[in-house]
Amino acid sequence: MRIMNGAALAKKIRSVLAIEIDFCKSKYGRAPKLSVILVGNDPASMTYVKNKGKSCNEVGIESDMHYLPFSTSQEELLSLIKTLNEDDSVDGILVQLPLPKHIDKNVILNAIDYHKDVDGLHPMNVGLLNTSEECIIPCTPKGILSLLKSENVEIAGKHTVVIGRSNLVGKPMAQLMLRENASVTVCHSKTRDLPYLTRQGEILIVAIGCPNLINADMIKPGAIVVDVGINSVDGKMVGDVYNSIDVSSIEKKAAAITPVPGGVGPMTIASLLENTFEIYKRRIHSAKC
Numbered sequence: 001m002r003i004m005n006g007a008a009l010a011k012k013i014r015s016v017l018a019i020e021i022d023f024c025k026s027k028y029g030r031a032p033k034l035s036v037i038l039v040g041n042d043p044a045s046m047t048y049v050k051n052k053g054k055s056c057n058e059v060g061i062e063s064d065m066h067y068l069p070f071s072t073s074q075e076e077l078l079s080l081i082k083t084l085n086e087d088d089s090v091d092g093i094l095v096q097l098p099l100p101k102h103i104d105k106n107v108i109l110n111a112i113d114y115h116k117d118v119d120g121l122h123p124m125n126v127g128l129l130n131t132s133e134e135c136i137i138p139c140t141p142k143g144i145l146s147l148l149k150s151e152n153v154e155i156a157g158k159h160t161v162v163i164g165r166s167n168l169v170g171k172p173m174a175q176l177m178l179r180e181n182a183s184v185t186v187c188h189s190k191t192r193d194l195p196y197l198t199r200q201g202e203i204l205i206v207a208i209g210c211p212n213l214i215n216a217d218m219i220k221p222g223a224i225v226v227d228v229g230i231n232s233v234d235g236k237m238v239g240d241v242y243n244s245i246d247v248s249s250i251e252k253k254a255a256a257i258t259p260v261p262g263g264v265g266p267m268t269i270a271s272l273l274e275n276t277f278e279i280y281k282r283r284i285h286s287a288k289c
């Protein structure tokens with residue numbers, strides 16, 4: 001079984017980005033800028049946000065971090081988003097999810113100027129993705145597609161089974177694979193006979209957040225398996241598939257798999273940097289027109 005090394009590809013993407021950003025910075029007089037908002041101090045979210053800021057800085061993207069207390073009201077958050085929407089120096093805006101329960105996530109995501117919506121979660125970008133038009137593609141599905149392409153995985157005509165239908169991963173992943181001419185089946189918690197469906201997957205993308213749900217009997221021989229899940233088991237980071245208890249049997253069945261860590265995670269961050277840079281270039285060019 002081949003390991004699809006997302007960490008290595010992400011490193012290459014970052015080094016190319018650093019060169020391009022340096023060039024654009026001297027040409028256009030400013031670096032791309034990503035504003036990141038975190039409400040509250042959830043430890044996992046704090047780590048994600050810090051890593052995003054660090055990754056931005058490494059490639060020359062200016063990161064503008066907004067750490068807001070848990071008690072921040074929806075109106076206060078909307079007011080900050082309005083300020084960032086109107087700030088010409090800000091290219092991308094990212095609101096770290098999940099938000100506290102007293103804030104309506106959809107109201108917040110809809111308030112971000114969709115041209116600056118670096119996560120691609122605004123309904124406008126969701127709609128543009130569904131109609132195969134130019135849009136900002138959510139970072140995790142975009143990173144997965146880049147990794148599959150760099151591994152020369154043939155997608156057109158392949159039966160892709162996506163487990164998970166979240167707005168963040170499952171749904172945009174399914175749309176993206178459709179755009180690439182795969183035949184797509186989407187499974188979720190109400191799916192009947194999940195093993196029957198997963199066994200049809202020439203490409204199996206697992207985004208559940210549940211370790212050990214997938215075993216070797218559920219995998220088609222020769223399948224390409226993308227493990228999106230991030231779970232903590234006994235203090236160790238594991239995927240939904242990669243380091244499950246059935247891993248040695250899975251290794252004999254699948255043709256390739258993404259590891260956890262080092263697979264989809266680094267590709268998600270690389271795609272965030274790419275999205276920020278793409279938005280910056282679009283904004284620079286439209287300001288010049």
Ligand code: NAP
Nearest residue numbers: 140164165166169188189207208209228229230264265268
């Ligand atoms: P989510 O919003 O909780 O969605 C999970 C999906 O899994 C839902 O659609 C749910 O179905 C489905 N599901 C749950 N139990 C199932 C079962 N027994 N059988 C079939 N489907 C089941 O999570 P998410 O945001 O999509 O993230 C999924 C996982 O990926 C998490 O572990 C998350 O940490 C990880 N993740 C990783 C990255 C990365 O960069 N590596 C990025 C994003 C997310 P229903 O819709 O019916 O509830």
